[in-house]
Amino acid sequence: MKTLRIATRKSPLALWQTEHVAARLRALDPDLDVQLIPMSTRGDEVLDRSLSAVGGKGLFLKELELAMLRGDADCAVHSLKDVPMDLDGPFALPAILERADHADAFVSNRYDGIATLPPGARVGSSSLRRQAQLRALRPDLDLVDLRGNVNTRLAKLDAGEYDAILLACAGLQRLGFDARIRARLDAPEWLPAPAQGAIAIECRDDDAATRTLFAALNHAPTRRCVEAERAMNRALHGSCQVPVAAFAREVEGGLHLAGLVGSVADGRAVRSEAVGADGDALGRQVAQQLLDLGAGEFIAGH
Numbered sequence: 457m458k459t460l461r462i463a464t465r466k467s468p469l470a471l472w473q474t475e476h477v478a479a480r481l482r483a484l485d486p487d488l489d490v491q492l493i494p495m496s497t498r499g500d501e502v503l504d505r506s507l508s509a510v511g512g513k514g515l516f517l518k519e520l521e522l523a524m525l526r527g528d529a530d531c532a533v534h535s536l537k538d539v540p541m542d543l544d545g546p547f548a549l550p551a552i553l554e555r556a557d558h559a560d561a562f563v564s565n566r567y568d569g570i571a572t573l574p575p576g577a578r579v580g581s582s583s584l585r586r587q588a589q590l591r592a593l594r595p596d597l598d599l600v601d602l603r604g605n606v607n608t609r610l611a612k613l614d615a616g617e618y619d620a621i622l623l624a625c626a627g628l629q630r631l632g633f634d635a636r637i638r639a640r641l642d643a644p645e646w647l648p649a650p651a652q653g654a655i656a657i658e659c660r661d662d663d664a665a666t667r668t669l670f671a672a673l674n675h676a677p678t679r680r681c682v683e684a685e686r687a688m689n690r691a692l693h694g695s696c697q698v699p700v701a702a703f704a705r706e707v708e709g710g711l712h713l714a715g716l717v718g719s720v721a722d723g724r725a726v727r728s729e730a731v732g733a734d735g736d737a738l739g740r741q742v743a744q745q746l747l748d749l750g751a752g753e754f755i756a757g758h
């Protein structure tokens with residue numbers, strides 16, 4: 457019997473996503489022995505500082521990548537939005553699963569949306585992208601950093617620390633918290649993180665057997681869309697430090713991509729969009745349009 461060892465973070469959402477991938481693999485090949493290797497990453501351990509202050513995205517991957525290099529794991533499962541635009545090392549993404557709900561969620565025990573929050577309401581979010589878009593809509597709100605996994609954040613809301621919090625719909629739905637979504641924050645008014653809602657498999661570049669195994673789980677339309685979003689982010693030198701949002705969908709003639717770069721400091725934001733056949737070129741085009749509209753000022757400020 458062939459064994460496949462999947463490295464995963466230990467948060468409930470990460471474990472759900474990895475179990476989901478394991479179940480899909482077992483359905484493809486009932487003889488495959490799929491094992492989970494739960495690991496802790498620096499992104500999970502450092503909870504007292506904001507992610508952008510600790511050093512950004514690669515934090516959730518490093519320990520899992522080291523396990524693959526040591527030969528202790530064959531692959532890792534990630535939320536693609538937490539994966540850096542350029543992988544740091546000899547790794548590949550052999551599969552990107554069909555995207556779940558891409559939208560953000562407004563979660564509150566008292567209010568039904570951003571518009572009905574009282575002046576000065578306290579809103580928790582760890583993401584500069586969410587903070588910037590909130591700032592643009594409601595300059596009066598008190599935006600507070602909120603770290604921790606999805607369950608922890610909901611518990612902090614319920615303890616009364618916030619009037620509302622913003623999370624990804626996909627994470628809430630996967631963990632069975634659909635009922636907590638008071639409003640979906642969606643395009644074109646509100647844009648998600650590049651690749652939000654998509655799960656990616658990572659493995660060693662030279663591991664042909666694992667790459668072949670996962671080819672069947674790849675969802676080509678999702679990959680095309682998230683490649684456009686990530687190409688835009690890459691062209692903007694995107695990182696946790698700058699609020700960048702992007703959403704692509706398939707349309708007649710290829711893909712439609714909408715992008716946003718914001719400023720948390722003063723609520724300014726620039727938006728742009730385009731349609732194109734090639735995701736990579738489209739991403740670079742929308743990035744250039746954003747820069748032409750002045751996005752560089754927000755990016756250079758960091």
Ligand SMILES: NCc1[nH]cc(CCC(=O)O)c1CC(=O)O
Nearest residue numbers: 535537623624626627652653654
């Ligand atoms: N940064 C944490 C993270 N990474 C992926 C998701 C949600 C699931 C997804 O985007 O597929 C979340 C939680 C959140 O933003 O609320």
